[in-house]
Amino acid sequence: MQLSQRITGITGGGSDGWDVFYKARRMIAEGENVIELTIGEHDIRTDPVILAAMDRSARGGHTGYAMVPGTQALRESVAARIQDRTGVPTTFENILITPGGQAALFAAHAATCNTGDRALYIDPYYATYPGTIRGIGAEPVVVRTHASDAFQPRAEDIAAEASKGAASLLINSPNNPTGTVYSAETLEGIAEVCREHDLWLISDEVYDTQVWEGEHISPRSLPNMADRTLVVGSMSKSHAMTGSRVGWICGPKEVISHLINLATHTTYGVPGFIQDAAAFAIDQGPDLEDGVAAPFRRRREIAREILADQNTVGLIPAQGAMYLMLDVRATGLSGEAFANSLLDTHKIATMPGESFGTAAHGHVRVAMTVDDERFAKALKTLVDHAQTLAK
Numbered sequence: 142m143q144l145s146q147r148i149t150g151i152t153g154g155g156s157d158g159w160d161v162f163y164k165a166r167r168m169i170a171e172g173e174n175v176i177e178l179t180i181g182e183h184d185i186r187t188d189p190v191i192l193a194a195m196d197r198s199a200r201g202g203h204t205g206y207a208m209v210p211g212t213q214a215l216r217e218s219v220a221a222r223i224q225d226r227t228g229v230p231t232t233f234e235n236i237l238i239t240p241g242g243q244a245a246l247f248a249a250h251a252a253t254c255n256t257g258d259r260a261l262y263i264d265p266y267y268a269t270y271p272g273t274i275r276g277i278g279a280e281p282v283v284v285r286t287h288a289s290d291a292f293q294p295r296a297e298d299i300a301a302e303a304s305k306g307a308a309s310l311l312i313n314s315p316n317n318p319t320g321t322v323y324s325a326e327t328l329e330g331i332a333e334v335c336r337e338h339d340l341w342l343i344s345d346e347v348y349d350t351q352v353w354e355g356e357h358i359s360p361r362s363l364p365n366m367a368d369r370t371l372v373v374g375s376m377s378k379s380h381a382m383t384g385s386r387v388g389w390i391c392g393p394k395e396v397i398s399h400l401i402n403l404a405t406h407t408t409y410g411v412p413g414f415i416q417d418a419a420a421f422a423i424d425q426g427p428d429l430e431d432g433v434a435a436p437f438r439r440r441r442e443i444a445r446e447i448l449a450d451q452n453t454v455g456l457i458p459a460q461g462a463m464y465l466m467l468d469v470r471a472t473g474l475s476g477e478a479f480a481n482s483l484l485d486t487h488k489i490a491t492m493p494g495e496s497f498g499t500a501a502h503g504h505v506r507v508a509m510t511v512d513d514e515r516f517a518k519a520l521k522t523l524v525d526h527a528q529t530l531a532k
């Protein structure tokens with residue numbers, strides 16, 4: 142029996158650059174003591190007060206089908222949070238609750254791209270982006286950034302691809318994997334290209350609470366952008382609720398009304414007790430969010446100190462998100478060869494820059510997701526290893 146090209150083509154074939162990750166997981170399964178600096182998941186769990194709200198809701202009976210677009214309470218809480226943070230008037234009708242940011246990315250592309258349309262995204266990129274675009278039948282088209290620009294996209298590079306025809310542009314700030322926070326200038330340039338070439342802008346803002354330097358600007362707040370921007374948000378990173386699978390799309394009411402049809406025919410919504418816990422968590426305000434982000438803020442400072450007195454390993458200015466992008470080109474190795482050698486020699490697992498496209502070759506991404514002491518030790522070892530290789 143033949144499977145559809147849509148489903149067999151999602152990964153695009155070829156090496157996906159995740160070999161080091163799988164090797165680390167095998168070593169751990171065999172009982173080795175590997176320090177894992179790979180995946181973007183907090184070392185803390187969901188706060189007990191949020192779990193208590195989830196428990197109250199489930200025991201209170203909210204275990205049946207929930208409203209497909211999301212509960213009124215959560216849609217309103219998300220809308221209020223977005224309006225507070227961006228100043229853009231936002232109501233519950235601008236919000237669809239989804240099972241995580243990933244489902245929102247899929248829905249946003251389904252809403253904006255026809256089969257065969259070109260959908261632009263920025264390299265380096267979060268691993269699922271091209272597969273998500275292929276999954277809705279569009280063609281992923283990459284726009285490269287450069288380490289020398291600290292991976293800020295150039296408007297002219299986006300315009301060059303847009304001028305060949307494209308339906309959408311997907312951006313992500315604060316950025317996974319680079320830690321770059323897009324500047325006002327970058328975002329204004331992007332907005333200009335979107336207006337000029339009539340592109341939908343899909344803005345993945347799942348790291349919006351993890352900003353260490355500069356400020357997070359949502360492009361939906363830029364002039365004439367609210368009608369063409371779909372914002373992807375999530376409770377995963379801001380509230381350490383990765384396993385709860387709850388996120389949202391914020392966009393024009395008309396787009397949301399169509400996306401409710403998509404949700405009806407795919408996910409049929411998100412469990413009510415999860416949504417009640419999410420609404421409770423958002424209503425706690427920024428203090429809870431700051432507490433979840435605090436360990437990464439602290440570890441970024443630890444990293445800056447460790448990396449300050451040497452010039453073998455370069456740090457791309459880590460302005461946000463839970464990652465560091467380290468330039469290891471002075472070792473003469475690719476990111477993948479360096480990551481393999483660090484894992485084999487010191488049992489420290491990092492992600493090769495090549496796992497995220499071609500722009501971050503010769504780099505490794507370090508997730509700041511182990512306790513401060515192990516993190517500092519691992520980073521010092523990484524620097525020593527790079528210096529030994531560079532000699």
Ligand SMILES: Cc1ncc(COP(=O)(O)O)c(C=O)c1O
Pocket residue numbers: 181240241242243244267313316317345347374375376377383387388
């Ligand atoms: C940039 C980015 N977008 C979206 C997601 C999806 O997150 P979730 O589906 O857990 O909300 C992730 C997860 O790591 C991410 O890094």
